[in-house]
Amino acid sequence: MFLTYIYLIAITAEAMSGALVAGRRNMDIFGVSVIAFVTALGGGTIRDILLGHFPIAWTQHPPYIYLTVGAGLLTIVVAKYMVHLRKVFLVLDALGLIAFTIIGCDVAQQLGYHTEVVVMSGMITGICGGVLRDLLCQRTPVVFCKEIYAGISLLVAIMYVGFHYLGIEQNLALAVIFVTGLTLRICAIYWRWSLPIFCYSSDEWD
């Protein structure tokens, strides 16, 4: 229940952030709608396809379509005021990352997949919306290059699986996961923590 509210807030925030990226590419209102929708619901879509989990979640919940497309279009109007809300959005985005990851783990677990696939399902749900947004907007996926974003999704997924294995009560588990994930994400942004970068340049290959 709690997770559902967080989820709705998260897909709205993701849709709005997607719309901003689309705006930077001078897309029209259709393009903005698509990017908003894909950023918000693309991760879950890729997860459902990879797990063979049909029908895909959003096809059973038409309100999600209206919510994300509406949030994208609203962004066009309110974009100029959103700069002031930057910090709010970073927190909402972190909440979304955590909620998406937990939901992704849960779906794979209920389908009886291996633990490793459960963890990957969580990460795919958390991250792939942004990857699709970046591909459609012609930029190298941010998540592959910057800050500890994917790492937090991985940690959340492992905590989820671990707490489940240890039989810890679900509400307690959720609380611990959200507090830990949110704290780490905010620290990662504030101190610009990032994973080690692999720089490789050689023309000999290729």
Next chain:
Amino acid sequence: MFLTYIYLIAITAEAMSGALVAGRRNMDIFGVSVIAFVTALGGGTIRDILLGHFPIAWTQHPPYIYLTVGAGLLTIVVAKYMVHLRKVFLVLDALGLIAFTIIGCDVAQQLGYHTEVVVMSGMITGICGGVLRDLLCQRTPVVFCKEIYAGISLLVAIMYVGFHYLGIEQNLALAVIFVTGLTLRICAIYWRWSLPIFCYSSDEWD
């Protein structure tokens, strides 16, 4: 039956237009074949995957593979003469957009999806072939930025669903949809109608 003929003409025209884009990227004949195939049949493929509708349509109709790949390869030979046929191709492309959209709506409707998903299924079938082509050819999807293309697909899908709801005889419905869609598309090209663009530039985000 009528729709099948239009469909075959449309996938041929889409394959040829895809091949031209591949040629602008200096691809080899394999790349041209892939782009031709993907432009023509990629929209239906994405639709079938998203709807969990297996086996995917073209896997059951091998002649479609030969037709689209053949059209792509033929384009290499006839490309220099095609400039003179530009207007013919724009009309064929518009016919294809309408036919693809109608077929996409029909597939989702027969699978019992919600009305909103039926409309989206039509648009996905109509548009995603071109989006895949643009991604594989490294350019921002044209459909997100230019002219009223997606808008016509949306209108066609809504008309299809509406006429079905109202119980209008199918051949009449198809005729009205094709005439309306084609007229609008030609007007959109002629007068360069486009949807409002969302221009956003701020380095503060990201």
Next chain:
Amino acid sequence: MFLTYIYLIAITAEAMSGALVAGRRNMDIFGVSVIAFVTALGGGTIRDILLGHFPIAWTQHPPYIYLTVGAGLLTIVVAKYMVHLRKVFLVLDALGLIAFTIIGCDVAQQLGYHTEVVVMSGMITGICGGVLRDLLCQRTPVVFCKEIYAGISLLVAIMYVGFHYLGIEQNLALAVIFVTGLTLRICAIYWRWSLPIFCYSSDEWD
């Protein structure tokens, strides 16, 4: 059995080559892991999705996940020494192309698809990992532009289907296919054989 060993060597080699491309884009260790995984297992994933063959192969074999991600991360450490092994990697890559293609044909054949789809399934398995890698790393897919790579995959697939049709004993068939494919691939690299290129430039379209 023989094919399984080749397969394991091949996904390791593909993962390492993917990691190098990621390194050229200055990705962090997460990005490198993803690109390694996707380069090695992406072709089979796309094949399974297109054929409606769930659960997807790697979800049933968690060791493949560790193997490919591990190979990607190892690459970061050993990248500077790999230049000397360039020729070894080109051979491993060719082995992988052939093994992936054969496996892809086999999967589609066992699902009862048409011959044309069996051939395409082989090529998709052989090639799409590299296409996904290039898309995620923001470059035009190499396989659409350079050398006879896809052509060898096509030939291998046709030989596989043909030998099966003729009832030739499987080990003999595999031996002939591997020797032919490997020889051709090495010749293609050595003499820089390539397919005809389609160069097209016209601003009138678009």
